[in-house]
Amino acid sequence: MTQSREVLAMMDAHTTTFGRKRGCTISRCGGFLLGALFVLCLVATGLLVYHFAPCLNGRSVTINGSNDPRDDTMMETARSFSASTANKKKIDVRLPRSIVPHSYELKLIPFIWEGNFTFHGEVRILVNVTQDTENVTLHAVDMKIDENHTSIREYSSTAGASVNRTLKIDCQKNDTARQFHIIQTTDTLKKGKQYTVYLKFTGYLNDYLQGFYRSSYTVGNQTRWIATTQFQATDARRAFPCFDEPALKASFQISIARPKNMTSISNMPRKGEPQPVSGIPNYLWDHYERSVPMSTYLVAFIVSDFEVLRSPSGNFSVWARSEAINQSLYSLDIGPKVLEYFEDYFKIKFPLPKMDMVALPDFSAGAMENWGLITYRETAMLYQEGVSTSSNQQRVATVVSHELAHQWFGNLVTPSWWTDLWLNEGFASYVEYIGMNAVEPKWKVLEQFVVHELQNVFSLDALESSHPISIEVGHPDEISEIFDRISYGKGASIIRMMDHFLTTEVFKRGLTNYLNSKAYRSAEQNDLWEALTKQAHKDGVLSSDKTVKEIMDTWTLQTGFPVVTVIRDYNRGSASLTQERFMLRNGTTVVEYKEKPKWWIPITYTTESSKNFGITRPSHWMEAETSLTLPNLGANSSQWVIFNVQETGYYRVNYDKTNWQLIIKQLNNVMFRDIGTINRAQLIDDALNLARAGRLDYTTALDVTSYLAHETEYLPWKAALTAMGYLDNMLIKFPGYDKFRIHALKLLDNVYKQTGFKDTPGDPQLTVFTRIDVLSWACSFGHEDCVRNAVTQFHNWRNAPNPDKNNPVSPNLKSVVYCTAMRAGGEAEWDFAWQRYLKTNVGSEKDLLLNALGCTRETWILSRYLDWAITDNSGIRKQDAARVFGSVANNVIGQPLAFNFLRNKWARLKEYFGTSLLTINNIVKSSTKRMNTRFELKDLLEFVTEHREELGTATRTVQQAMEQAEANIRWLERNHATIREWLNRNTA
Numbered sequence: 002m003t004q005s006r007e008v009l010a011m012m013d014a015h016t017t018t019f020g021r022k023r024g025c026t027i028s029r030c031g032g033f034l035l036g037a038l039f040v041l042c043l044v045a046t047g048l049l050v051y052h053f054a055p056c057l058n059g060r061s062v063t064i065n066g067s068n069d070p071r072d073d074t075m076m077e078t079a080r081s082f083s084a085s086t087a088n089k090k091k092i093d094v095r096l097p098r099s100i101v102p103h104s105y106e107l108k109l110i111p112f113i114w115e116g117n118f119t120f121h122g123e124v125r126i127l128v129n130v131t132q133d134t135e136n137v138t139l140h141a142v143d144m145k146i147d148e149n150h151t152s153i154r155e156y157s158s159t160a161g162a163s164v165n166r167t168l169k170i171d172c173q174k175n176d177t178a179r180q181f182h183i184i185q186t187t188d189t190l191k192k193g194k195q196y197t198v199y200l201k202f203t204g205y206l207n208d209y210l211q212g213f214y215r216s217s218y219t220v221g222n223q224t225r226w227i228a229t230t231q232f233q234a235t236d237a238r239r240a241f242p243c244f245d246e247p248a249l250k251a252s253f254q255i256s257i258a259r260p261k262n263m264t265s266i267s268n269m270p271r272k273g274e275p276q277p278v279s280g281i282p283n284y285l286w287d288h289y290e291r292s293v294p295m296s297t298y299l300v301a302f303i304v305s306d307f308e309v310l311r312s313p314s315g316n317f318s319v320w321a322r323s324e325a326i327n328q329s330l331y332s333l334d335i336g337p338k339v340l341e342y343f344e345d346y347f348k349i350k351f352p353l354p355k356m357d358m359v360a361l362p363d364f365s366a367g368a369m370e371n372w373g374l375i376t377y378r379e380t381a382m383l384y385q386e387g388v389s390t391s392s393n394q395q396r397v398a399t400v401v402s403h404e405l406a407h408q409w410f411g412n413l414v415t416p417s418w419w420t421d422l423w424l425n426e427g428f429a430s431y432v433e434y435i436g437m438n439a440v441e442p443k444w445k446v447l448e449q450f451v452v453h454e455l456q457n458v459f460s461l462d463a464l465e466s467s468h469p470i471s472i473e474v475g476h477p478d479e480i481s482e483i484f485d486r487i488s489y490g491k492g493a494s495i496i497r498m499m500d501h502f503l504t505t506e507v508f509k510r511g512l513t514n515y516l517n518s519k520a521y522r523s524a525e526q527n528d529l530w531e532a533l534t535k536q537a538h539k540d541g542v543l544s545s546d547k548t549v550k551e552i553m554d555t556w557t558l559q560t561g562f563p564v565v566t567v568i569r570d571y572n573r574g575s576a577s578l579t580q581e582r583f584m585l586r587n588g589t590t591v592v593e594y595k596e597k598p599k600w601w602i603p604i605t606y607t608t609e610s611s612k613n614f615g616i617t618r619p620s621h622w623m624e625a626e627t628s629l630t631l632p633n634l635g636a637n638s639s640q641w642v643i644f645n646v647q648e649t650g651y652y653r654v655n656y657d658k659t660n661w662q663l664i665i666k667q668l669n670n671v672m673f674r675d676i677g678t679i680n681r682a683q684l685i686d687d688a689l690n691l692a693r694a695g696r697l698d699y700t701t702a703l704d705v706t707s708y709l710a711h712e713t714e715y716l717p718w719k720a721a722l723t724a725m726g727y728l729d730n731m732l733i734k735f736p737g738y739d740k741f742r743i744h745a746l747k748l749l750d751n752v753y754k755q756t757g758f759k760d761t762p763g764d765p766q767l768t769v770f771t772r773i774d775v776l777s778w779a780c781s782f783g784h785e786d787c788v789r790n791a792v793t794q795f796h797n798w799r800n801a802p803n804p805d806k807n808n809p810v811s812p813n814l815k816s817v818v819y820c821t822a823m824r825a826g827g828e829a830e831w832d833f834a835w836q837r838y839l840k841t842n843v844g845s846e847k848d849l850l851l852n853a854l855g856c857t858r859e860t861w862i863l864s865r866y867l868d869w870a871i872t873d874n875s876g877i878r879k880q881d882a883a884r885v886f887g888s889v890a891n892n893v894i895g896q897p898l899a900f901n902f903l904r905n906k907w908a909r910l911k912e913y914f915g916t917s918l919l920t921i922n923n924i925v926k927s928s929t930k931r932m933n934t935r936f937e938l939k940d941l942l943e944f945v946t947e948h949r950e951e952l953g954t955a956t957r958t959v960q961q962a963m964e965q966a967e968a969n970i971r972w973l974e975r976n977h978a979t980i981r982e983w984l985n986r987n988t989a
């Protein structure tokens with residue numbers, strides 16, 4: 002799955018609308034069990050409380066430096082809150098292993114019209130029995146199973162059919178907490194035998210974007226409906242009864258009935274001609290070929306009136322609503338190329354006979370890698386030349402490449418359980434860059450990786466409330482919670498590190514062996530480590546006493562990441578390296594460990610005399626040891642050294658003061674490009690974040706950034722603007738901010754002149770990206786030329802004869818022009834933009850406008866905008882609500898509005914988004930990020946205390962928000978004065 006940019010997912014454990022009747026008589030199945038369970042529960046709760054309660058307080062303590070005892074109480078509240086919610090979910094939700102599915106025959110008839118929206122289904126599952134048992138237990142949620150039709154028959158593989166013996170069913174019941182449907186039999190299912198299990202059921206095409214759900218769009222005044230699926234992670238069970246765990250692979254033979262005037266598609270190609278559906282006029286059956294063995298979460302089917310475009314070879318197709326089908330040309334162009342590239346990369350042919358990609362108007366995530374039928378939200382697959390931006394285009398390439406990579410890594414070989422989700426997602430999030438680089442080599446995406454993934458996830462992973470990427474999960478809420486930046490971004494970053502320390506050749510060979518040995522089956526991270534170790538030993542890149550597992554376990558099982566501190570001995574020419582976990586709240590708290598975490602760190606470095614920024618294979622390892630001495634660096638005392646070449650290691654580096662000064666000297670020299678681009682970005686990001694964590698004085702860190710006055714490249718600027726974004730957020734409400742603005746504008750002056758306010762066709766991707774970032778900062782600081790240009794261009798659009806057809810603003814400048822015009826303008830400008838939003842047919846344009854609409858300074862408009870975000874039929878889709886909140890909260894006057902809205906409309910938000918609250922995650926995140934005063938933190942805590950029982954999957958986000966706010970407060974206390982002094986000196 003690809004995350005949506007704002008919304009991780011918008012799922013919901015919505016309570017069923019169907020009653021659960023019949024079931025077992027209490028006396029036979031349930032009574033005893035219930036009683037036993039009750040007693041067990043009492044005992045268990047007691048035990049839990051007894052055993053776990055003492056652990057709740059102790060994870061970390063605030064050390065003395067705190068000047069306000071109230072903080073401790075506040076943070077204590079926060080911690081016990083998170084711990085108390087953790088215990089609730091400890092029921093074993095795994096299926097019994099006595100029965101495993103072998104194949105499914107699934108038939109579904111969806112009724113896709115207002116007033117109905119139900120579907121009828123039948124499933125026949127051929128199962129193998131591995132242990133004698135008297136029940137068949139499978140998953141089913143939110144559906145009505147017609148129990149009179151349930152049957153279990155013995156199956157004879159020699160006869161190729163069910164033999165006559167039908168097993169006697171005692172009763173059937175639902176275990177709602179586990180989402181099980183249990184068929185209790187009187188006869189025993191015998192080990193070694195096969196049986197067919199038949200179930201008939203009715204479900205509901207929901208509008209919560211999960212399971213088998215409905216989506217719609219309008220043409221003129223007419224609403225067109227679509228029935229589609231999203232099953233990852235645990236929602237196949239909402240569409241049909243099944244063994245819904247990733248390791249339980251089976252083949253699927255699917256039949257979908259659909260109205261004559263629509264089409265259906267599924268994972269496999271259609272078999273034969275459509276057949277009439279008896280009893281339902283104007284409906285036809287599409288029967289699909291049997292699939293290869295696969296996990297339930299990868300099953301997909303769609304009924305729509307979409308149009309299709311096919312590749313020249315005919316087996317790669319793209320689907321979209323007819324008005325948007327032309328926007329799919331770009332993905333149709335790159336899709337087959339990337340697929341072919343991955344066949345070569347993995348050295349394994351794509352195993353399915355066809356590939357379909359579909360752009361859906363309503364989609365919770367960014368995209369989903371269903372085998373042979375990838376689904377996307379429109380903005381992740383559609384690109385309209387002349388309307389969409391370069392960054393939209395790169396987004397499409399990224400997501401297409403990500404989902405195609407999953408066809409091997411994830412689909413062919415699947416994690417045995419969601420604990421290894423990070424491996425699946427981290428891997429796809431890394432090789433998406435490699436696939437994209439193959440088709441768009443000019444974009445330099447392998448360089449972009451460092452600022453967009455690695456540095457990006459550092460900021461989250463530096464929080465105490467971060468988590469190890471490999472994490473025990475059970476309950477569906479816990480599973481959806483780990484589809485987060487840590488699994489994706491950190492996963493990708495440590496896999497990239499591995500690619501570099503093993504060397505790409507060894508990495509790829511090991512990978513191919515792993516995929517071949519586990520094809521059509523499931524695997525665990527240790528299986529991959531083993532395959533890579535074997536290859537690494539064979540090719541001699543790892544000495545025989547080292548294993549990939551030993552190295553990687555320190556990165557996957559421990560939370561956070563290290564900072565390596567390099568202290569040089571300038572007389573001896575040596576250096577001593579130490580490692581420690583890097584945390585943003587460093588200096589104000591200590592985490593109490595049984596043992597301090599240590600990592601296996603690949604060490605690479607270069608010196609002023611060699612300036613070799615090309616070698617990324619480590620010369621040394623810190624073998625999970627606290628310190629390491631390098632006897633001879635090969636640099637004399639007036640030459641700098643820089644560690645972590647190309648930032649391929651997932652760690653930060655700090656130096657002694659002299660080395661920092663030597664680096665600063667080089668940066669301020671005309672020859673600053675002697676330091677490689679990625680490492681310039683690294684130095685800025687490391688320096689500003691080390692300072693933020695109290696490990697480097699701000700004077701030095703800000704001195705590192707001074708050279709930006711000459712810098713024109715994207716990576717260093719991206720790193721700088723992100724890190725300076727933090728300063729901006731912190732300082733904006735306080736006196737002295739004017740100096741920050743003057744300083745930033747001074748740094749931007751040269752690069753602004755270089756890039757200019759003009760979108761020049763043929764500019765390299767990175768120049769375009771630099772321009773957008775530079776302009777949006779300059780305009781937001783009120784840079785005169787910038788604001789004037791933006792306002793003029795918007796004005797020209799408003800005066801264009803038919804603004805919906807003629808937009809004179811060039812695509813890449815739209816974000817700056819729209820936002821600046823909203824900020825400088827009033828109601829008239831806003832209404833104009835809103836009308837364009839409603840009318841445009843291009844998803845990426847809608848996104849741009851939604852972002853800009855939050856830039857207005859009219860408070861009442863912002864409030865109304867928030868209201869519309871959660872109003873049915875306002876024009877804002879549910880999938881886009883988080884974007885609205887993000888854009889309002891990004892605006893300094895909008896943030897308190899957004900937070901108050903969250904507090905005041907909590908009940909309504911829950912009702913609108915459902916109980917799993919993943920959208921609310923994003924709302925919480927955006928509306929709290931500038932909090933840096935005690936009063937704000939108090940408000941946040943009050944809110945949390947009030948709703949602690951209802952936070953669900955938003956729990957960790959809320960925890961992170963509180964930690965962040967607390968860190969901000971302390972940061973301001975510690976650094977505000979120093980920074981003001983530095984700014985005063987440097988803006989004089």
Ligand SMILES: *[C@@H]1O[C@H](CO)[C@@H](O)[C@H](O)[C@H]1NC(C)=O
Pocket residue numbers: 101102103129158195250
């Ligand atoms: C089920 O049993 C059959 C016959 O013994 C065997 O061929 C098949 O591989 C088994 N399938 C699974 C999923 O265990």
Ligand SMILES: *[C@@H]1O[C@H](CO)[C@@H](O)[C@H](O)[C@H]1NC(C)=O
Pocket residue numbers: 112116117118119281
């Ligand atoms: C939906 O339509 C089907 C086919 O006409 C019908 O059998 C079913 O009862 C309808 N369901 C509802 C809830 O209207």
Ligand SMILES: [Zn+2]
Pocket residue numbers: 002003370403407425426429
């Ligand atoms: Zn993915």
